[in-house]
Amino acid sequence: MHINCLKEDLLYGIQVVGKAVSGKNILPILGGILISATDNKLIFRATDLDIAIECSIGADVIKPGSIVVADGRRFIEIVRQLPSGNINMQSINDFDVVLRYSKASLHINGLDTEEFPLLPKIEGEVQGNIKTEIFNRLIRQTIIAASTDNSRPVFTGILLDIKEDYLTMVATDSHRLTISKNAWNGHGSGRYIIPSRTMGELSRILSEESVNIVASQNHVYFQTEKITFVSRVINGQYPDYRQVLPNKNTYTTNVKINTQKFLESISRATLLARDNNSVVKLEFVKEDNIKMSASSPDIGDIKEEIDAVIEGESFSAAYNGRYLLDALKVMESENITIDLTGPVTPGLMRPELEEEDQSEYIYLILPIRVN
Amino acid sequence: MHINCLKEDLLYGIQVVGKAVSGKNILPILGGILISATDNKLIFRATDLDIAIECSIGADVIKPGSIVVADGRRFIEIVRQLPSGNINMQSINDFDVVLRYSKASLHINGLDTEEFPLLPKIEGEVQGNIKTEIFNRLIRQTIIAASTDNSRPVFTGILLDIKEDYLTMVATDSHRLTISKNAWNGHGSGRYIIPSRTMGELSRILSEESVNIVASQNHVYFQTEKITFVSRVINGQYPDYRQVLPNKNTYTTNVKINTQKFLESISRATLLARDNNSVVKLEFVKEDNIKMSASSPDIGDIKEEIDAVIEGESFSAAYNGRYLLDALKVMESENITIDLTGPVTPGLMRPELEEEDQSEYIYLILPIRVN
Numbered sequence A, B: 001m002h003i004n005c006l007k008e009d010l011l012y013g014i015q016v017v018g019k020a021v022s023g024k025n026i027l028p029i030l031g032g033i034l035i036s037a038t039d040n041k042l043i044f045r046a047t048d049l050d051i052a053i054e055c056s057i058g059a060d061v062i063k064p065g066s067i068v069v070a071d072g073r074r075f076i077e078i079v080r081q082l083p084s085g086n087i088n089m090q091s092i093n094d095f096d097v098v099l100r101y102s103k104a105s106l107h108i109n110g111l112d113t114e115e116f117p118l119l120p121k122i123e124g125e126v127q128g129n130i131k132t133e134i135f136n137r138l139i140r141q142t143i144i145a146a147s148t149d150n151s152r153p154v155f156t157g158i159l160l161d162i163k164e165d166y167l168t169m170v171a172t173d174s175h176r177l178t179i180s181k182n183a184w185n186g187h188g189s190g191r192y193i194i195p196s197r198t199m200g201e202l203s204r205i206l207s208e209e210s211v212n213i214v215a216s217q218n219h220v221y222f223q224t225e226k227i228t229f230v231s232r233v234i235n236g237q238y239p240d241y242r243q244v245l246p247n248k249n250t251y252t253t254n255v256k257i258n259t260q261k262f263l264e265s266i267s268r269a270t271l272l273a274r275d276n277n278s279v280v281k282l283e284f285v286k287e288d289n290i291k292m293s294a295s296s297p298d299i300g301d302i303k304e305e306i307d308a309v310i311e312g313e314s315f316s317a318a319y320n321g322r323y324l325l326d327a328l329k330v331m332e333s334e335n336i337t338i339d340l341t342g343p344v345t346p347g348l349m350r351p352e353l354e355e356e357d358q359s360e361y362i363y364l365i366l367p368i369r370v371n
Helices: A007-018 A072-080 A132-143 A196-205 A259-276 A321-329 B007-018 B072-080 B132-143 B196-205 B259-276 B321-329
Strands: A002-006 A033-038 A041-047 A051-058 A060-063 A065-069 A086-092 A096-101 A104-108 A126-131 A157-162 A166-172 A176-183 A185-187 A190-195 A210-215 A219-223 A227-232 A253-258 A279-284 A289-296 A300-307 A309-312 A315-320 A335-340 A347-351 A359-365 B002-006 B033-038 B041-047 B051-058 B060-063 B065-069 B086-092 B096-101 B104-108 B126-131 B157-162 B166-172 B176-183 B185-187 B190-195 B210-215 B219-223 B227-232 B253-258 B279-284 B289-296 B300-307 B309-312 B315-320 B335-340 B347-351 B359-365
Touching: A002 A007, A007 A033, A007 A041, A007 A051, A007 A072, A007 A086, A033 A060, A051 A196, A065 A096, A072 A104, A072 B259, A104 B259, A126 A132, A132 A157, A132 A166, A132 A176, A132 A196, A132 A210, A132 A359, A157 A196, A157 A210, A176 A321, A190 A196, A190 A227, A196 A227, A253 A259, A253 A300, A259 A279, A259 A289, A259 A300, A259 A321, A259 A335, A259 B072, A259 B104, A279 A321, A315 A321, A321 A359, B002 B007, B007 B033, B007 B041, B007 B051, B007 B072, B007 B086, B033 B060, B051 B196, B065 B096, B072 B104, B126 B132, B132 B157, B132 B166, B132 B176, B132 B196, B132 B210, B132 B359, B157 B196, B157 B210, B176 B321, B190 B196, B190 B227, B196 B227, B253 B259, B253 B300, B259 B279, B259 B289, B259 B300, B259 B321, B259 B335, B279 B321, B315 B321, B321 B359
Parallel strands: none
Antiparallel strands: A002 A060, A002 A086, A033 A041, A033 A065, A041 A051, A051 A227, A086 A096, A096 A104, A104 B300, A126 A185, A126 A210, A157 A166, A157 A190, A166 A176, A176 A359, A210 A219, A219 A227, A253 A309, A253 A335, A279 A289, A279 A315, A289 A300, A300 B104, A335 A347, A347 A359, B002 B060, B002 B086, B033 B041, B033 B065, B041 B051, B051 B227, B086 B096, B096 B104, B126 B185, B126 B210, B157 B166, B157 B190, B166 B176, B176 B359, B210 B219, B219 B227, B253 B309, B253 B335, B279 B289, B279 B315, B289 B300, B335 B347, B347 B359
């Protein structure tokens, strides 16, 4: 292998696949990055067996070939420090590579390319295409509710519920449930549970216009022009999330409130409630406002009145303030609505969307029973 | 106590003294912040017994008095989240305080003001005044060499060597020695060792034009218009640092090099040298350049030629790359000079200063003996 490329392109490529470089050293090859030169392209690949990422950049290929950089993470750190401009990269000995720039040379240890795992073959009946901006919003709005408790793997994932017309993501940790849905042009339908950590990494990598999704029973592929991202699927049955939603006819109280104002008040209350299971009490007062209170034996207590439009019955309930904050941070609308059915049933928070929006977001939160 | 003040002023005051709020709970009162209202001022005070900080802000004092907020750190977090504008603050019960803003009230637990330690009385024969910008540079340029090894407390501090005409700061961990000196208008002379952590905190707090220093045997006071910062002095004899400097007549090699270029090369080499005690080899080649090299058994090796003006004898020496980086980051001049006396004696790095500069900075670094 012998190529010329720009430092900036090289860094982009290895940073993208770097998210899949394994930190554990069970299999040394998984700590490496595969670099292949072919057809005026450099293709980078890394995998930790949970995910695999491939990324390509333009390069001047003098001689095609492949190498594996042995310590992928350190290689990223080093390339970040290289001067801007052209980098000449050439394989030497059996596995190693030499980078040349200015009056300098960098000899990097390599591993046998034969040992590097192949990318799973891209295949799947169910597929579709969505704008990256929307795709990332769906992740952002659902990932907050995914469980971190590994004893129930299904709930550590985000469900991708794929239909012809809609892509829906769902996550729940049993205290709250998030559903974020958007129109798309899909083909086929299916349900796939992807590890939430993986979805988080994916949203950090994607920057191109749109993302193509191809889903199969064991793997889901996310593709842009430059990047192919493969994730394993978590096996298991995801519960019927629509069944959890309260019947619209049962709502007794409807609240409309400014998102930012509510967020700021809950932020303060949560600081005081931290010692106390983050319990924030909200009293919804008909036609008036929300009376918020929280207290900590060590710090003190807080009482605020927050302007809101409230229709229906007045009542009080207690919530985990951190869960409220998580939701308010991703509502992304000036006002939100909350539909309530008394102090012991879940409340439904939603952004106030425009008529023409082809999206829906629901954050369902269980109240806390307090004395 | 009953006052009105701006949230921004309140936050500034408690954040400044917050650096002295104790994190350990041996004496609960040291986790608090004393707030005293008097003469249209609010005075904040906190101390962890190593340092004490007092800060004052303007306020509308309706009724003078004092309170101690029990959990100073949490109080800072809460005030940061308050809305902009006026805050009304009133003491209630025996020790507590209520903050009112918008349609809200915040009740904060307090402690007995009688228990709060007094600020040591400001007194000392030795004093002077220096621009904060210069003072902070002296700290920045010396603190990097202070030792973190508590078995020799003297070296964990920064020496303030005060003369009538010059303020000099010195630090060393026995591998390197830093001396940063600037003209000032002083009164008296003396040597005071201040914990380096304290000097770091101090430089983060100071923002006003100039700082006044008053030094006594046990305490050194740093004062600006709004802030009084008191530090304890580390007891012990600081070595005669001037004696460590090599005699100018013994220099065999003089190097002049671009600071930024050298910094970038050493950054790369240090990433490769990390597994290997950060050993970076420099070959000073007469009238030519510096040949830099470093290697790591796991990663690979690097070789660079760095443009430099070199007079005198050619030779090679090895240095700790991280120590070189520490120095290059605080040189604050386009070029630096290095005076050398062969591969086993200390090298002297200095910024290339303008003629009219009333400052001096020396970074003395010991080479590493390698095979």
